[in-house]
Amino acid sequence: MKQFAAEVLANEPVAEGYFEMRFAWPQATPPLPGQFISVKSFGTTDLVLRRPFAVADYGSEVAAIIFQKKGPATAMLAGLRAGDSIDVIGPLGNTFPDPGERRPVLVGGGVGLGPILYFGNWLADRGKRPLVVLGFRCSALVPDLAARCRFRAVVCTDDGSEGETGTVIDYLRALPGDELSGSTVYACGPERMMAGCHALAGDRSIDCWVSMEQVMGCGVGACLGCAIPIVEGGGYARVCTEGPVFPSRTVKWTSP
Amino acid sequence: MDLTVKVGRTVLPNPVGVASGTFGYGSEYERLIDLDRVGALFTKAVTIEFRPGNQVPRIVETSSGMLNSIGLANVGVERFIAEKLPFLSTLSCAVFANVAGSSVDEYIEVVERLDPHRLSGYEINLSCPNVKEGCIAFGTSPAQVERLTAAVRARTGAPLVVKLTPNVTDITEIARAAEAGGADAVTCINTVLGMVIDVKTKRTILPGGTGGLSGPGILPIGLAATYRVARAVGIPVFGVGGIMDADGAIQYLLAGASAVQLGTANFADPSTCGRVLDGIVRYMDENGLERVSDFGRFID
Ligand SMILES: Cc1cc2nc3c(=O)[nH]c(=O)nc-3n(C[C@H](O)[C@H](O)[C@H](O)COP(=O)(O)OP(=O)(O)OC[C@H]3O[C@@H](n4cnc5c(N)ncnc54)[C@H](O)[C@@H]3O)c2cc1C
Ligand SMILES: Cc1cc2nc3c(=O)[nH]c(=O)nc-3n(C[C@H](O)[C@H](O)[C@H](O)COP(=O)(O)O)c2cc1C
Ligand code: FES
Numbered sequence: 118m119k120q121f122a123a124e125v126l127a128n129e130p131v132a133e134g135y136f137e138m139r140f141a142w143p144q145a146t147p148p149l150p151g152q153f154i155s156v157k158s159f160g161t162t163d164l165v166l167r168r169p170f171a172v173a174d175y176g177s178e179v180a181a182i183i184f185q186k187k188g189p190a191t192a193m194l195a196g197l198r199a200g201d202s203i204d205v206i207g208p209l210g211n212t213f214p215d216p217g218e219r220r221p222v223l224v225g226g227g228v229g230l231g232p233i234l235y236f237g238n239w240l241a242d243r244g245k246r247p248l249v250v251l252g253f254r255c256s257a258l259v260p261d262l263a264a265r266c267r268f269r270a271v272v273c274t275d276d277g278s279e280g281e282t283g284t285v286i287d288y289l290r291a292l293p294g295d296e297l298s299g300s301t302v303y304a305c306g307p308e309r310m311m312a313g314c315h316a317l318a319g320d321r322s323i324d325c326w327v328s329m330e331q332v333m334g335c336g337v338g339a340c341l342g343c344a345i346p347i348v349e350g351g352g353y354a355r356v357c358t359e360g361p362v363f364p365s366r367t368v369k370w371t372s373p
Numbered sequence: 374m375d376l377t378v379k380v381g382r383t384v385l386p387n388p389v390g391v392a393s394g395t396f397g398y399g400s401e402y403e404r405l406i407d408l409d410r411v412g413a414l415f416t417k418a419v420t421i422e423f424r425p426g427n428q429v430p431r432i433v434e435t436s437s438g439m440l441n442s443i444g445l446a447n448v449g450v451e452r453f454i455a456e457k458l459p460f461l462s463t464l465s466c467a468v469f470a471n472v473a474g475s476s477v478d479e480y481i482e483v484v485e486r487l488d489p490h491r492l493s494g495y496e497i498n499l500s501c502p503n504v505k506e507g508c509i510a511f512g513t514s515p516a517q518v519e520r521l522t523a524a525v526r527a528r529t530g531a532p533l534v535v536k537l538t539p540n541v542t543d544i545t546e547i548a549r550a551a552e553a554g555g556a557d558a559v560t561c562i563n564t565v566l567g568m569v570i571d572v573k574t575k576r577t578i579l580p581g582g583t584g585g586l587s588g589p590g591i592l593p594i595g596l597a598a599t600y601r602v603a604r605a606v607g608i609p610v611f612g613v614g615g616i617m618d619a620d621g622a623i624q625y626l627l628a629g630a631s632a633v634q635l636g637t638a639n640f641a642d643p644s645t646c647g648r649v650l651d652g653i654v655r656y657m658d659e660n661g662l663e664r665v666s667d668f669g670r671f672i673d
Contacts, residue, residue, distance in 0.1 A: 118404050120643060157642055162617055165588045165641045166434050204642070206405065332432045334441070335640045337405070339397030341417070341446045342432040352425040353446070 118209060118337070119144050125201045126179060128194075131260035132253075134186050135230075136195050137173065138203075142180040146208060148172040150236035151328060151362045154182070154207030155336040158190045168194075169333050171305070171361070172208065173231030174238070174265075183231035183260075209336055210361045213303050213326060220300040221245060224285050224314050226252035229305030232328055234265055236303060241267040248300070252285035252310060286313035297321050303362075304328070308371070315365035325365040331356040345369075374657055375664040378412070378632045380609055381532030381557035383493040385467045385632060387412035388665045389622065389650045392613050392636035393471035393496060393536070394418065394443060398457040399464060405643045410650055411466040415496050415560075415634060416457070418473040421482050423449035428580040433569050438588030438615070439637060440567050442579045445473050445501065450486045458490055467493035469534060475504035477524050484525050494532030497525060497556075499547075500540075500563045500585075512538040512563075515550035522554025534611065536560040537602070544598050545605035552606045560611040560634065561602045562595045588637040591615045596628050600672075603629025617645065619652020626653070626668035 123140040131137045148154065153171045158164035168190045174181035186195045197203065213236050221240055225233030230251065240247045249270040253259050256279035262270050272280030273288050281288050289297070298321065304314040305328035318325030334342035338358035346369035347354045354360060354367075376387040390413035396402060399414050408414075426446025433440050448456065453470075461468045470487055472495050474480040484495055499512025499521075511517050522535055535551035537544055539562040548559050564585025569578045577583075595614020603610045612630030615637070616622050622633045638645040662668065 120405050162589045163437050164434065165437070165439055165617075165637055166432075167641065206643070332430050332434075334432050334439070335395070335397075335401070337397075337401045337643075339401040339417075340395060340432075340441075340640065341426055341443050342441060344426060344429050344431060344446070346429065351423065353429070 118207065119146070120204070120206045122202050123205045125197050125199055125203060127199055128197050131183065133257040135183060135258070135260065136186065137181055137183045137260075138194065138197070139174075139179055139181045140203060140205070142175065142178050148175050148180055148208035149212040150239045151213035151232055152208040152210050153361060154180075154205050155209060155333070156194065157204035158193070164190055166334065167206065167336055169209070169336060169357070171229075171232035171328065173235050175235065181231075183234070185228050206336060210357055211359070213328075213362055216240075216245070216301045219324075221247040222289075222297065222300045222302045223247050223249045224252075224289070224302060224304040224306070224310065225249070226285060226306030226310050229307070229328065230260070232305050233303070237266060237268045237270070250285045250288055252306065253279070255279075284313070285310060286317065289314075289317055297323060299323075302326070304365075311365065312370045315368070315370060318365060326362050327365045327368060328361045329356050329363055329368065330361070333357055374654065374662075376654070378609070378665050380467075380534065380631075381494060383467050383532045385412040386465065387650055388626065388632035388653065389646050390415060390611065390632060390634040391639055391646060392634040393498065395636040395639045398461060399468075400460045402639070402643055406647060409465050410647050411464075412632060412650075413467040413469060413493070413634075414461070414464065415469045415471050416453075416461070417447050418445045418471045418498050419447055419450050419453050419483055419487070420445060420473050421450055421479050423447070423452065430578065433578040433584070435567070435569060435586065435588075435590065437590035438586055440569055440579060440584035440586050441564070442581050442584035450483050454486065454490060462490075469494045469496045471496045471498050471536070473498040473501045475501060477521050480521060480525055481528055484529050488529050488531065492531065494534060494557070495525070495529070496534040496536050496560060497522065498536050498563070500536070500538045510538060510540075512547060513541050515546045518547050519550040519554040522551050522556050526555035532557040534558045534560055536563055537598070538563045539594055539598055540566045545601050548602040548606050552608050556608060558609040558611060558631070559602060559606065560613055561599045561630075562591075562614045565591050565594055587614070589615045589617050589621075592621055592624070596624055599625055599630050600628040603669075616649065617641065619649045619656065622649045622653060623656055623668070626665065627672055629669050629672070631665065
């Protein structure tokens with residue numbers, strides 16, 4: 118983990134409201150799939166908190182994030198151009214654990230797309246053939262996957278405007294009974310989607326890992342601000358330090 | 374140029390400290406900044422027992438600041454000694470344990486357990502409800518503050534800093550009570566009571582309703598409190614609240630603070646404390662100041 122100024126190499130819209138930023142990673146420790154960075158809300162004292170973003174790609178000292186323009190910080194990020202500089206702390210947090218001999222099933226949606234793409238490519242580069250299922254509301258939100266994926270991905274849209282119709286959970290539930298046996302599920306996206314993966318994994322008696330979100334203060338384990346309720350130990354865990362990746366059975370789910 | 378600041382028997386190498394709850398137990402920032410350049414480290418609150426902390430979410434950003442409701446989450450004094458002290462004792466800066474409790478006895482017990490470990494001192498966090506006496510925060514009653522300070526004073530010879538809450542009618546009364554109870558210094562200020570409501574859900578964002586406001590938006594509040602307290606007591610004052618750069622820290626020193634602490638700034642940019650120290654040194658150089666106490670000469 119280091120703090121460094123990173124040169125923005127490219128910053129382009131990739132789908133409606135989503136951007137991909139590529140930036141230089143001038144430090145020895147590469148970010149691994151599941152890890153995130155925090156970016157300073159530069160240029161104003163009106164925003165005091167850094168913003169966390171999962172790493173969406175890394176190679177040859179260039180890293181990427183895929184982010185959704187939501188509020189003031191991401192609007193500012195969206196306005197940056199090649200040649201600008203961002204203040205980064207990273208890599209932060211833990212990683213998606215290696216699936217070993219099990220078949221990796223990767224499930225992504227919304228702002229969870231980036232880390233799932235990175236993990237999918239990382240696995241593909243190591244000779245694995247993950248089943249990757251990506252969920253979107255409609256086709257306008259689907260980025261150019263062929264340009265980004267060294268694996269085949271199943272696209273699901275809620276309105277059926279591209280790929281399979283329905284949610285990623287609908288798709289996974291409809292797979293033949295033994296299709297998921299011997300798999301490990303990795304999910305990142307809206308809480309409802311991850312809770313759905315957790316429930317499915319429970320039904321099929323397979324492991325499931327989820328990458329959680331919480332508003333962060335420090336991003337490095339010092340403030341205890343990013344706590345989420347868990348079922349073991351002290352009742353809470355820090356997303357920035359014990360996470361962001363947790364075994365889904367340790368998370369206290371609020372969605373059904 | 375002499376950058377040291379004396380608090381009781383403890384000498385801080387420089388006047389730039391990091392505030393309780395924003396710097397963990399130091400090790401979290403080890404790989405990010407040069408901890409040798411920190412003047413004093415104030416730990417996260419330490420209580421007798423482990424405390425899981427408040428419901429989530431615990432943080433919400435506000436304009437020019439943030440609201441938090443962490444709830445004194447900490448590992449408890451025994452694990453603090455076993456797991457956190459070994460690292461803290463390797464640091465060259467002064468280390469103060471921020472002590473909290475829900476009764477006078479709990480504060481005393483934490484201090485008694487810590488005392489053999491010879492920390493630089495204690496910072497008594499008054500922003501805790503006194504469960505035995507109607508759950509009113511210790512820091513809001515001068516009589517309680519004097520009693521609590523005197524009770525802890527009687528148990529330790531280590532420097533005692535009392536941390537004041539701004540959520541009172543007259544903070545100078547509380548500061549005087551701390552001095553009367555035997556405090557070696559006061560810290561001014563803890564967070565300001567605040568609230569944020571999500572108009573879409575029609576609920577407060579923090580589950581407990583209110584939280585503590587910190588960050589650049591509270592600088593004028595902390596500064597005025599420091600200015601008034603520094604004139605009400607004869608002991609050193611740590612100025613805290615909203616410092617994001619050297620200018621903010623210098624304002625506190627000019628207002629009468631003997632040293633400063635940075636809180637929220639550590640979140641925005643962990644390198645801030647180093648830059649603040651550089652800025653203070655440059656300012657002293659440019660203005661011909663020999664020692665930190667010289668800042669106090671300018672404003673009546
Ligand atoms: C571990 C982690 C990884 C993330 N990865 C991505 C990613 O790859 N792509 C992406 O688009 N988004 C990601 N996010 C979410 C992203 O951090 C928020 O969308 C961003 O902070 C919004 O900032 P804003 O100022 O634009 O919007 P705001 O209007 O300030 O906030 C919009 C929402 O973002 C969340 N948020 C605000 N401040 C913070 C903060 N300091 N820390 C965490 N969340 C906050 C809150 O839920 C808030 O309601 C991640 C969050 C976490 C915790
Ligand atoms: C997340 C967070 C946790 C805090 N925890 C404590 C604490 O445990 N004890 C304490 O005395 N003050 C605590 N504080 C208050 C700070 O030490 C400081 O007084 C306050 O934040 C004002 O300074 P700032 O504006 O520079 O942040 C906390 C503040 C924040 C933001
Ligand atoms: S954000 Fe501070 S502990 Fe996680």
